[in-house]
Amino acid sequence: MPKSENQKLRILYLRDFLLKNTDEDHPASVPEMIAALEKQGISAERKTIYDDIRLLGPEGYGMDLIKTGRRYFIGERDFSAEEVRLLVDMVQSSNFITLKKTNELIKKLEGLTSASEGKLLNKNVYVRNRVKTMNESVYRNVDCISDAISADRPLTFKYFRYNVNKKKELRNGGRLHTVSPFALIWVDQNYYLLGYNHDVSEMRHFRVDRMTELGSIDGPRIGKELFRKTDMSTYTSKVFYMFTGEKTRVRLKFAADLADTVIDRFGTGVILVPEKDESFTVTLDIVVSRQFFAWLSAFGTGAEILAPDGVREMFRDHLKSILNTYE
Secondary structure, eight states, X not given: OOOOTTGGGHHHHHHHHHHHHOBTTXXXXXXXXXXXXXXXXXXXXXXXXXXXHHHHSTTTTXXXXXXXXXXXXXXXXXXXHHHHHHHHHHHHHOTTSOHHHHHHHHHHHHTTSOHHHHHHHHHTOOOOSSOOOOOTTHHHHHHHHHHHHHHTOOEEEEEEEEOTTSOEEESGGGOOEEEEEEEEEEETTEEEEEEEETTTTEEEEEEGGGEEXXXXXXXXXXXXXXXXXXXXXXXXHHBGGGOOOEEEEEEEEEEGGGHHHHHHHHOTTOOOEEOTTSEEEEEEEEEEOHHHHHHHHTTGGGEEEEEOHHHHHHXXXXXXXXXXXXX
């Protein structure tokens, strides 16, 4: 039988066919493999297919190619269907990924499974009607920030927010921020840059999708010693919803049934001190802000600020101002 011009590509096309079309519930026969190759202009005999299967399998290339009766399927893959489902959920829940990019990524993730598994996955995929960033350049921003960190260069950029007309308004009077970048943080479904702000000489964070006109300047970065002192493992738990404020050591009291909630927020390293009245206290370094007060308010009488008096008074004034709105 004469060989076609694509004969050297035969085993690659066979591998693609098996990955795309087979799984435990959908094994393929040798005649089906021969028919699939013929669609690519490649002729093959049964013996040739058996040889290719042996080369692709565990004894050769290492694919988990399983035989069941006279049929074959791919068993273990780089990503299981459950793992792909998890990745899809993460993409869907992320605010910083635009709607367009969400759909593109989900389509690519489906390609990590067999076609039949991908169809089942697609039936259960819903791009939820929730807030998605409107800034398509966020991916370029991430690359620019990563390159600046690797090259030890400060960044310059403008920062904006949306007004009631959904138009961009530049902050800082439209002037450039100069920041030495140190880390990218993903929290509350958004990407943030943590860096040393040259204008105010302190560590600040910025939402990546609110940055525009990024550029780098000659290094080196400054603020490295301050960054080394930053505990990244607890940074986001102390800065509520990434709003800035003054870091203060705060003593809090919670009802006993809120122990899980406190541990979820501050980690398993938090020290819970049991009290006699079926409550517990914690002492934490907190960035005090309205968002911290909002979080605390959700627990009603189940949470209380014990100290310091200044923060306790701030919280009381915060609650009074809300009450006054409804009087």
